[in-house]
Amino acid sequence: MLNNSYTSIGLMSGTSLDGLDMAYCRFWQEGSKWEYQILKATCLEYPNELFLKLKNAKGMSGEELAKLDIDYGKWLADVVNSFIFKENIKPDFIASHGHTVFHQPENSITLQVGSGNEIFVKCAIPVVCNFRQLDVALGGQGAPLVPIGDKLLFGDFDFCLNLGGIANISTNLLGKRIAYDIVPVNILLNHQAARANMTYDNGGSLASQGSIIEKLLVQLEALDFYKTSFPKSLGSEWIEENILSIKGFDHHPPENILRTYIEHIASRISSEIIALSDNDPNLIQKILVTGGGAWNTYLINTLKKKLGDKYDVLVPNKDLVNFKEALIFAFLGLLRIKSLNNCLASVTGASRDNCGGVIISSQNIIL
Known part of the structure; x- marks a missing residue:
């Protein structure tokens, strides 16, 4: 830690169980503005036994x-230690999101x-965890948490759209940061890809x-969730109960269901962005797209068609697409x-802005 510069390893496991994102990042301030750099990053697939346990944890x-x-x-600690040794790095602390098993904010869970x-x-490095509780x-909803990072690190964009297991959006509407979940994405697409014996539909080709x-x-x-106003968030329980449980379409080949999902996802996202833009003339339609779904070319092209030419949809460099959430959790730490x-009350609906997370260390940390 030198010259007001801080280093952290951010750990993120998403709802789609694509793997563990791990990013070693540096943060510093220039005046009042926070700057960042992703120095090293990797995504690790889960060992099959651990994958199955995480997938079935709700039961x-x-x-x-x-x-x-x-x-x-323990597994997280082992892979972090291997990453530190391989890259010869010395982070000031580790910020771990953990893997979500239950998310039912309406039940305070x-x-x-x-x-x-x-x-x-x-x-043997300080750890920050339990960010949502x-x-x-x-x-509050306890989600999404990324918007404070969008505000402080990516304020040049009108919209930050993350296409992970669930799509969420963050923007500064009429001077106030808002963010919310829009629609399931990779959870749905990967579920159908599995029917075709694929881990995922590469580029949306199927x-x-x-x-x-x-x-x-x-x-x-017609699902009720899309009719409710923000703040709102989605969990895997809702997706299983309201979408994956829909009967009567199993006889359709996976490519048809995938095509239908793509149409639904692009329609939901474009409708939200256009509605937000209509409510605030200062939004100039610059959209930063990250998350694994950003590599689904067919989804991105479908979204662009629905949005029209006045929207600038940017898929940035590989590290930012793949590791933006790990970067921001490092920043949240x-x-x-x-x-x-x-954590912003305007985003989650909590009674006030708050500073969430538990610090685990053998001594007080002063950065």
Whole structure:
């Protein structure tokens, strides 16, 4: 840590279980503006046994969940230690999102496994974790958390659109930062890709060969979630109950369902962006797109067609596309250590802005 510069490893596991994103980042301030650099980054696939446990965690007993929390924390610590050794780096701290098992803010529940204590003990580096629970306790959605990073690191863009397991958007509407989940993305697409014996539909090539199933599209578009106003967030439970459980379309080939999902996703996202732009003439339609779905060329092209020429849809460099969330969780950890708010009530609906996260260290951290 030199000259007001801070380094951190951010860890992010998304709802689609694509793998663990790990980013070693540097942050510094120039005047009042925060700057960043992704120095090293990697994505690790989960070992099959761990993948299955995380995928099926919702059905575990309390004792099994407690064991998974410990085991996953130990695995996180092992891969972080290997990353540190391989890259010969010395982070000031580790910021870990964990993996979400339950997210039911309406019931004051959010649970991310991946014990920060285990990471700290094995890595001997301060750890910041449990970012969502304070906001939920304050009556908020506990999600999304990334918008404070969008505001402070990516303020040059009108919209930050993340296409992960779930699509979420962040923008500064009429002087106030808002953000919310829009629609499931990779959770749906990967589920259908598996029917075709693929991990994912590379570039959307299979979807591009399909046809829209109009009856399915009508059911998707009619879901109540899309009629509610923000702040709002989605969890895997809602997706399973309201979309993956839809009956009567299993006889359709996966390419047709994929094509229908693409149409639905692009329609939901474009409708939200256009509506937000109509409400604020200062939004000049610059859209930063990140997350694994940014590489789905067919989805991006479908979205561009629906938005029209006045919107500038930018898919940035590979590191930023793939590791923006890990970068921002590293940043959220820095804000927590410096006792600065890292969660916005205007985004989550909490009773106040807050500084969420638990710091695990053998001594007070002063950055």
